[in-house]
Amino acid sequence: MDDRELVRDDEVFVRMNLAERVQHGLLILTFITLMATGLPLFFYEFKFFKWLLPTGRAFAVRGVLHRVAAVILAANLVWHLFYTLFTARGRANFKAMAPGVRDFRDASGQFFYNVGITRLLNRLGIGKKFFARHPYWLFKEAPRYDRYNFVEKFEYWAVGWGSAVMIVSGFFMWKVDLSLRLFPLWVHDIFIIVHSYEAMLAFLAIIIWHMYNVHLNPEVFPMSKIWLNGKITGRELRTLHPLEYERILQERKKASISVTYN
Amino acid sequence: MGFDIPRRTTFALALLLAGCIHPAAAAIKNEDCLACHADARLRSAAGTSVAVDPERFRASVHGQAEVSCVDCHADLKADKDFPHAEKLKSVSCAGCHDQETRVFKASVHGGATVDKDGMTVGCKGCHGTHDIRAKDDFESRTFAINLPRTCLGCHSAKVRNARGGAFVELYEKSAHYRALERAGLTLSATCSNCHGAHDIQSVKDAVSKVSRKNIIKTCGQCHVGIQRDYLEGVHGKDYVKGIKDVPVCTDCHSEHDIRSPMDLDSTVYTTKVAQVCSRCHDDMALSRQYGFAPNRMKTYANSFHGTASKFGEIRVANCASCHGFHDIRDPADPKSSIYPANLPETCGQCHPGASKHFAEGKIHNALGTTGDIRDKAPHIVKTVYLAVIAAIIGVFLLFIAADLFGRAIRRKTHG
Numbered sequence: 001m002d003d004r005e006l007v008r009d010d011e012v013f014v015r016m017n018l019a020e021r022v023q024h025g026l027l028i029l030t031f032i033t034l035m036a037t038g039l040p041l042f043f044y045e046f047k048f049f050k051w052l053l054p055t056g057r058a059f060a061v062r063g064v065l066h067r068v069a070a071v072i073l074a075a076n077l078v079w080h081l082f083y084t085l086f087t088a089r090g091r092a093n094f095k096a097m098a099p100g101v102r103d104f105r106d107a108s109g110q111f112f113y114n115v116g117i118t119r120l121l122n123r124l125g126i127g128k129k130f131f132a133r134h135p136y137w138l139f140k141e142a143p144r145y146d147r148y149n150f151v152e153k154f155e156y157w158a159v160g161w162g163s164a165v166m167i168v169s170g171f172f173m174w175k176v177d178l179s180l181r182l183f184p185l186w187v188h189d190i191f192i193i194v195h196s197y198e199a200m201l202a203f204l205a206i207i208i209w210h211m212y213n214v215h216l217n218p219e220v221f222p223m224s225k226i227w228l229n230g231k232i233t234g235r236e237l238r239t240l241h242p243l244e245y246e247r248i249l250q251e252r253k254k255a256s257i258s259v260t261y262n
Numbered sequence: 263m264g265f266d267i268p269r270r271t272t273f274a275l276a277l278l279l280a281g282c283i284h285p286a287a288a289a290i291k292n293e294d295c296l297a298c299h300a301d302a303r304l305r306s307a308a309g310t311s312v313a314v315d316p317e318r319f320r321a322s323v324h325g326q327a328e329v330s331c332v333d334c335h336a337d338l339k340a341d342k343d344f345p346h347a348e349k350l351k352s353v354s355c356a357g358c359h360d361q362e363t364r365v366f367k368a369s370v371h372g373g374a375t376v377d378k379d380g381m382t383v384g385c386k387g388c389h390g391t392h393d394i395r396a397k398d399d400f401e402s403r404t405f406a407i408n409l410p411r412t413c414l415g416c417h418s419a420k421v422r423n424a425r426g427g428a429f430v431e432l433y434e435k436s437a438h439y440r441a442l443e444r445a446g447l448t449l450s451a452t453c454s455n456c457h458g459a460h461d462i463q464s465v466k467d468a469v470s471k472v473s474r475k476n477i478i479k480t481c482g483q484c485h486v487g488i489q490r491d492y493l494e495g496v497h498g499k500d501y502v503k504g505i506k507d508v509p510v511c512t513d514c515h516s517e518h519d520i521r522s523p524m525d526l527d528s529t530v531y532t533t534k535v536a537q538v539c540s541r542c543h544d545d546m547a548l549s550r551q552y553g554f555a556p557n558r559m560k561t562y563a564n565s566f567h568g569t570a571s572k573f574g575e576i577r578v579a580n581c582a583s584c585h586g587f588h589d590i591r592d593p594a595d596p597k598s599s600i601y602p603a604n605l606p607e608t609c610g611q612c613h614p615g616a617s618k619h620f621a622e623g624k625i626h627n628a629l630g631t632t633g634d635i636r637d638k639a640p641h642i643v644k645t646v647y648l649a650v651i652a653a654i655i656g657v658f659l660l661f662i663a664a665d666l667f668g669r670a671i672r673r674k675t676h677g
Contacts, residue, residue, distance in 0.1 A: 041566070044573065059574060111661060176613060177614065177615055184636070185619060185621070185622050185624070186635075188623070189623055190639060197648070201654065
């Protein structure tokens, strides 16, 4: 049977199931709340934040909102942890999410494929012999990705690491009395610094990196809808996640052969 | 005076004596004057009222003491020919009130201060004329509750102050005036309590009750305990040495507009304390001159306390919460609230169960300014974070630029 018939272009695959979409949705809500109620402390001179937090009870309300969102974020993380451990799909996703040397090669491959500097050098006749012997370094093709590419893996682990750092440092900032019973003041100062700069990093990473990859990127502009409907088409799978596509294809080929034999 | 005989009694005795010796001199009675002057419409040729309200005069301090008209309008004493001359000499109070007059002449209101508009202040400017009352009389212009209105009669509009037109009027916003006006608390400071009465001097004059030299004593008339605390603190100790830059009461509390620290508009309201202290304690020149730590405001503002305070949160430490206020002491003084051994107690006011760990590190952490690990460690963490953020965001931007560039090139070559 033809490949295109085994995995049709308009066939729909589930990329994010409902549980994963709800987890992602909760992450969006809590992240926005945490940023809106946390960033003003970092940029207290900004007029916008002065407006967002007028004098009076607003500041205390801010604190409560921040903590409520933080607890939801932590609970969401725990849910995700259990989901990953105790469902087959979760375990499979986790395995696909595992970082490897391959991801570094993919990242540099994607970068040099886009920039094309080695192809330019080759065309100009510089290092021709080298490129003839090692055509890989010409980066003629874009790297072929599996279920999760290096961008997605990076974001996933960044959220994991970031959440852990924020939860631990935030917990001790919340329970400042406990923190200062356990640690000297300068260690508590480190919690505060870590919490604010990790927040800064997360904020920038989301508005620059994540927003580009899922919104502004010409591939998906104005927005990838996977986070809403969880669906990916056979065609998208073939172009964006070719290795996953091929694996599915092989499985179906095997299945169709066994069907034929029986 | 050896005996403290009330003036009223002295005066009555004098009159009695005068009456015995010269019965003829008492010929002109008040009734004679009031025969014409009781007419409320009576006017001089110039058109000004020369009427005297008999009731108000009788109720006045002079009426009660049965002072006769001609005792003050002395040039009419010998006059028998009525109606008398149109123009009379101005009344001199010095005849009886000689000491007050002498003190007054030397004051800022005394003759020397006639301004370019020809304005001067005499006794009647504050006390009135025929209806002068004792200062403890509710009706008196100089009664504590009424005095501000009397002084403001000139000092709100007519008298321009170097500090601006409304400077004196600000008193009406103060806790002192509220106590007077709302609570009827006549013990509260009215104008004369701080400035004096007959002996008012310019604030620039060292002998003035409100000069830097005397203000502590003046406020201390009522705020005795605060004066004691202040003099025990670092500010008070330097004040006694005559150091001019040291803050006195008015530097933190303002002058006329002194409000309760609970008042949102007070200069020492909890969210505003830092601004007051930082006028000196964020000043490089002063910190170098007197050897105290600079950048207190900056380091406070960077802390959670300072940030929350900027957003108007009041349940957060300001300078005074930790350092105290009137009796702020050197941190090396074992009695100081921020002496390391006292920190658990000081911090414990808000952080119950505060341990000795509060002393291990700095609240005003000017990161990395000393070699101490407690200063260095947070600084190193911050620096590493900044470097990591810069690197990661830099790589992101590089990848995005490469992606857009690659797409543009491919679109061109592949159509």
